[in-house]
Amino acid sequence: MKKSLGILICCILGGVAVFFSYDKLSQHLPFIQGKSTTLVLAELQETHEIDKLYTGFYMIPLLDINKGKLKRQIVQDTLQAINPFKETPQQPELVTLGYCLRKYAVSIGYEDVMEILSTDTYRNAVCSGKIESLPSPHILDVNPVSTKIEGKYTGSCQVLDSYSEERKKILMQELQKNNIAENVSKKSKKSLASFISLFCK
Amino acid sequence: MLRRICALFVIFLCSCTEIDNNNDREIEKEIRATVIKEGTYISSLEATYLITWTFFIKNLIQSDDIYIQKDKASFKYGFKIDENTIKIIRKNGRKVLQVILPQGERVAIDRNTLSTETTHTGYRPQKDGCYIDIDQEINDELDKIDKDYGKEHLKFAKENIKNFFRVLAKKYDLELEIIDG
Numbered sequence: 001m002k003k004s005l006g007i008l009i010c011c012i013l014g015g016v017a018v019f020f021s022y023d024k025l026s027q028h029l030p031f032i033q034g035k036s037t038t039l040v041l042a043e044l045q046e047t048h049e050i051d052k053l054y055t056g057f058y059m060i061p062l063l064d065i066n067k068g069k070l071k072r073q074i075v076q077d078t079l080q081a082i083n084p085f086k087e088t089p090q091q092p093e094l095v096t097l098g099y100c101l102r103k104y105a106v107s108i109g110y111e112d113v114m115e116i117l118s119t120d121t122y123r124n125a126v127c128s129g130k131i132e133s134l135p136s137p138h139i140l141d142v143n144p145v146s147t148k149i150e151g152k153y154t155g156s157c158q159v160l161d162s163y164s165e166e167r168k169k170i171l172m173q174e175l176q177k178n179n180i181a182e183n184v185s186k187k188s189k190k191s192l193a194s195f196i197s198l199f200c201k
Numbered sequence: 202m203l204r205r206i207c208a209l210f211v212i213f214l215c216s217c218t219e220i221d222n223n224n225d226r227e228i229e230k231e232i233r234a235t236v237i238k239e240g241t242y243i244s245s246l247e248a249t250y251l252i253t254w255t256f257f258i259k260n261l262i263q264s265d266d267i268y269i270q271k272d273k274a275s276f277k278y279g280f281k282i283d284e285n286t287i288k289i290i291r292k293n294g295r296k297v298l299q300v301i302l303p304q305g306e307r308v309a310i311d312r313n314t315l316s317t318e319t320t321h322t323g324y325r326p327q328k329d330g331c332y333i334d335i336d337q338e339i340n341d342e343l344d345k346i347d348k349d350y351g352k353e354h355l356k357f358a359k360e361n362i363k364n365f366f367r368v369l370a371k372k373y374d375l376e377l378e379i380i381d382g
Contacts, residue, residue, distance in 0.1 A: 040371045050364045054357040056246060057278075059346055061253035063269070070264045070320070095320045096267050101253055105350060107357075113364070150257035151265050178273060178315065180249055187247060191361070194239040198368045 037199045041118050050117075053195070054109040055137050055188035059145070060174050062102045064157040067094040098151030102160070105143040106171055108184055110135070110192060117196060126193045127200035134196075137188035139168045225289045225296065228373050232298065233284040235369065243365045245279025246358045247310075250346055252339050256326040267320045272339050274312040276347070278354035280305050280362060286382070289375065298375040300366055301382045305355035307347060 044050055069077070073092045116122055116135065125133045144161055160167050175181040256268040286301035326333045363379055370377040 040368070043371055044368065049367055053361060053364070054246060057248040057350065057354050057357075059248075059250040059252070059350075061251055061271075063253050063255075072263065095264075096269065096318060097264070097320070099255065099267070099269070101255055103253075148255065150255065151267060174251070178251060180251075180273075187242065191242040194241075194243045195365060195368065197239050198235065198365075198372060 037123075040199070041114070045114050045118070050113050052109055052111060052140060053113045053192060054107055054140065055191045056108045056184050058106045058108065058175065058180070058184075060104045060106055060171050062104065062157070062160070062170065062174065063099055064102075064153075064155050065096045065099040066151075066153050066155060068097040068152065070095055096151075098153030099149070100153050100155055100157035101146075101148045101150075102157055103145040103147075104167075104171060105141075105145050106139055107141045108137050109140050109188065110137055111140065113192075113195065116192065117199070123196055123199055126196040131189050131193040134189045134192055136185050137192075139171065142167060142171065228375075229287065229289045232289075232369055232373065233287050236282060236284055236287060240282055240362075240365065243361050244282050244358070245277045245308075246354055246361070247275060247277055248350075248354055249273065249275045250343060251315075252342055254335060254339050254342065256333065258326070264320055266324050266326075267318075268324060268326045269316075269318040270335055270339070271315040271317075272312060273315055274339075274343055275310040277308045277310060278305065278351065279308075279358045282362070292376070292378075296375045297378050298366065298370045298373070299378045299380065301380045302359065302362065303382045305358065307351055312343075 069092050077092070110116060122134055125131065142164070147158060149157075160170065172181065175184060250273070252270075252272040252274065254270045254272070256266075258266040260266060280302050282300075282302070286303075288299045290297050290299050326335070363377075366377055366379065369375075
């Protein structure tokens with residue numbers, strides 16, 4: 001009788017102990033261990049906590065210029081034209097006579113991080129060290145900062161703001177022209193890879 | 202007999218607490234190692250400012266004077282995370298990943314002039330009879346950009362860090378607490 005009471009108490013205390021120490025035990029026993037990648041992703045998706053990933057900011061000026069001849073060149077050309085002993089005129093160098101300077105604040109990164117995190121191909125690529133196959137970043141936001149028009153400018157630089165896709169294309173080209181685009185892409189992929197690597201085993 | 206069982210139970214619970222503490226430290230170590238390895242690119246954002254500084258003077262007789270200088274300056278906006286400020290603590294019976302973030306900062310990386318262009322060869326912009334310090338003008342413009350956008354850049358850098366730690370906390374089944382240092 002005394003023995004069976006002892007076993008019963010032992011079982012109850014054992015049960016209570018396992019109940020309260022489940023968390024602790026679970027971290028040591030592989031078969032009941034933590035959360036799987038799928039579960040972590042599902043939880044993150046549910047809470048909508050992670051949205052965009054900003055990887056860089058750029059101030060990009062777009063300079064639209066009107067070129068033409070200097071006044072003195074026009075005088076020289078006129079004199080040359082009425083000169084009966086004229087030599088073959090040289091092609092004059094054209095200079096900037098007027099310009100429109102537009103400045104844009106541009107942010108670059110990834111729109112839907114959760115979708116990328118949930119893609120097996122990208123995860124496998126990062127986990128095997130091939131981050132170059134990650135998607136390239138793109139322009140997330142464009143904000144016109146200022147416009148300055150000076151001199152003899154006859155263009156219509158502000159029209160560009162009516163075509164957002166065309167504007168993005170031109171701003172991206174500007175980054176490429178100044179050898180920034182490649183660097184942007186490389187660093188953005190590294191930032192994204194840092195996130196994805198958290199899911200590597 | 203009963204006394205022995207109770208003693209065993211107490212020892213079991215004590216050893217569990219000890220395992221638990223050791224386990225917290227293990228996870229803490231693992232998280233710190235991950236932050237050291239992967240956190241570099243997440244803890245800061247790079248900002249590149251292309252500056253086109255222009256100067257225009259209208260002339261009566263000769264053509265107007267125009268000066269255009271293009272510069273490129275890069276900065277890093279972010280937080281220097283000290284791994285020692287990443288801790289696992291207990292709060293109301295829950296395990297919490299506590300991260301103390303220092304003040305955000307801007308670090309200049311580089312700056313260089315890409316090109317200059319003038320209407321008249323050798324022209325240097327002047328104001329009130331003195332040559333303009335173009336370098337200073339560009340620095341002032343960079344400071345203005347920083348004043349207008351710096352805080353926003355730091356906000357996004359902070360959001361990236363938060364997201365990084367959100368994933369880490371979820372992975373180890375911890376709650377997350379980010380404290381501004």
